Amino acid sequence: MxxxxxxxxxxxxxxxxxxxxxxxxxxxxxxxxxxxxxxxxxxxxxxxxxxxxxxxxxxxxxxxxxxxxxxxxxxxxxxxxxxxxxxxxxxxxxxxxxxxxxxxxxxxxxxxxxxxxxxxxxxxxxxxxxxxxxxxxxxxxxFIGDDSQAAPKLGQARLTPAELTSAWDQLVENLRALTIAGLVHADLSVYNLLWWEGRLIVIDLPQAVEFTTNSDAYDLLHRDVTNVGEWFTRRGADVDVEALYADLLALAW
Ligand SMILES: Nc1ncnc2c1ncn2[C@@H]1O[C@H](COP(=O)(O)OP(=O)(O)OP(=O)(O)O)[C@@H](O)[C@H]1O
Ligand SMILES: [Mg+2]
The missing domain is CATH 3.30.200.20 (Phosphorylase Kinase; domain 1)
Structure with missing residues (x-):
């Protein structure tokens, strides 16, 4: 743990x-x-x-x-x-x-x-x-946002390189927390992540699954990390999706 x-x-x-x-x-x-x-x-x-x-x-x-x-x-x-x-x-x-x-x-x-x-x-x-x-x-x-605007989706937010790194680090911490709790988001994308005041927020969880009750959970987790990982890579972040997946698998056991 x-x-x-x-x-x-x-x-x-x-x-x-x-x-x-x-x-x-x-x-x-x-x-x-x-x-x-x-x-x-x-x-x-x-x-x-x-x-x-x-x-x-x-x-x-x-x-x-x-x-x-x-x-x-x-x-x-x-x-x-x-x-x-x-x-x-x-x-x-x-x-x-x-x-x-x-x-x-x-x-x-x-x-x-x-x-x-x-x-x-x-x-x-x-x-x-x-x-x-x-x-x-x-x-x-x-509600994530304030009186004048809703938080943008990560996919639409303008991030500096430092913010991009922070967003990835926060994503990793969130995935670790969810994995330890036995959950897989299962529809993770930069459109189900919000960015607000330097903070990453995970939304849209109806399809989330559990490792213990859904035999596809591991595949869904892999799809989740690949999905968002590719977006970070395209934006120039140095991320290792397979290493993250391995790290999460170890937490899921
Ligand atoms: N708590 C919230 N605070 C601010 N904005 C939110 C919140 N929840 C949802 N939204 C906004 O509403 C959009 C749709 O919400 P959500 O993704 O949960 O529903 P959905 O039915 O899956 O929609 P979509 O098909 O667009 O993914 C989000 O992309 C986000 O922009
Ligand atoms: Mg959504």
């Missing part, structure tokens, strides 16, 4: 304090979910939240519009991530087989899965948005 450098500033989230939520509009429209910005006004001051809401799979007429969603929806069909889900045999068969019932069930499970994985990642000390609470079809988390 190795020690993990602190990657995340301590966050004092107000507890048991009354608040009022004020919607501040749509932040991003992703593949399956939309991110809404919410201002939560506590007596001690406002906090910005990101509300990730999954679109209904089979919306009734006007439901998407009424609930503030934009129209297009693409669903991930990849059953590889669902292999570790604990479900009754009948439900598992439906989810894996892609029946309508299975799709609906999976639609409800993705946000739950994301909540669970985000909490586990947070508890592992990884630099992820603070998980605030579950909602009907999604989750509320700490």
């Amino acid at each position: 190795s020690s993990i450098a602190p990657m995340r500033p301590a966050l004092a989230w107000p507890r048991d304090e009354p608040y009022e939520d004020h919607p501040r509009g749509t932040l991003k429209s992703g593949k399956e979910a939309e991110i809404f910005l919410v201002e939560r006004r506590f007596a001690s001051g406002p906090r910005l939240l990101a509300h990730k809401r999954y679109r209904p799979r089979y919306p009734v007429k006007d439901q998407l519009r009424n609930e503030g969603f934009s129209n297009s929806t693409v669903y991930r069909g990849d059953s590889i991530y669902k292999a570790g889900w604990f479900l009754r045999t009948r439900d598992k068969r439906a989810v894996m087989g892609g029946t309508r019932y299975g799709h609906e069930l999976a639609g409800r499970l993705w946000p739950m899965q994301e909540w669970t994985m985000l909490r586990r990642a947070w508890e592992a000390g990884a630099s992820v948005p603070y998980p605030v609470e579950q909602t009907d079809h999604g989750l509320l988390m700490e």
Whole structure:
């Protein structure tokens, strides 16, 4: 076991304090979910939240519009991530087989899965948005950014060479923390990493898998590190993806 450098500033989230939520509009429209910005006004001051809401799979007429969603929806069909889900045999068969019932069930499970994985990642000390609470079809988390802008994705941030090195070091520390906690992100890319005030933040965890319940976890980890490693290499960082993978494998055991 190795020690993990602190990657995340301590966050004092107000507890048991009354608040009022004020919607501040749509932040991003992703593949399956939309991110809404919410201002939560506590007596001690406002906090910005990101509300990730999954679109209904089979919306009734006007439901998407009424609930503030934009129209297009693409669903991930990849059953590889669902292999570790604990479900009754009948439900598992439906989810894996892609029946309508299975799709609906999976639609409800993705946000739950994301909540669970985000909490586990947070508890592992990884630099992820603070998980605030579950909602009907999604989750509320700490918004990364400030009043005037959302944090850019790493792939779009302009980094100095020193920042690039720091981003890689932080990525390594985050991957170590996740690996020690038994988790693989499984959709890691520079578009699921944010860069804010010199800090790297890992987001978008619904498809994260465990080493213990998913036999593809090791391959997914390799794909993750290769994916981001290539980006760093293209930008001139001197990184060794295979060495990192070997290092992580040793932690996973
Ligand atoms: N907590 C957050 N704070 C700030 N911005 C966020 C936060 N969560 C998500 N975002 C923004 O919303 C985008 C989509 O979020 P996320 O990647 O979780 O959803 P997704 O459905 O997978 O979308 P995509 O298909 O774009 O990857 C992110 O790329 C990021 O720009
Ligand atoms: Mg994403």
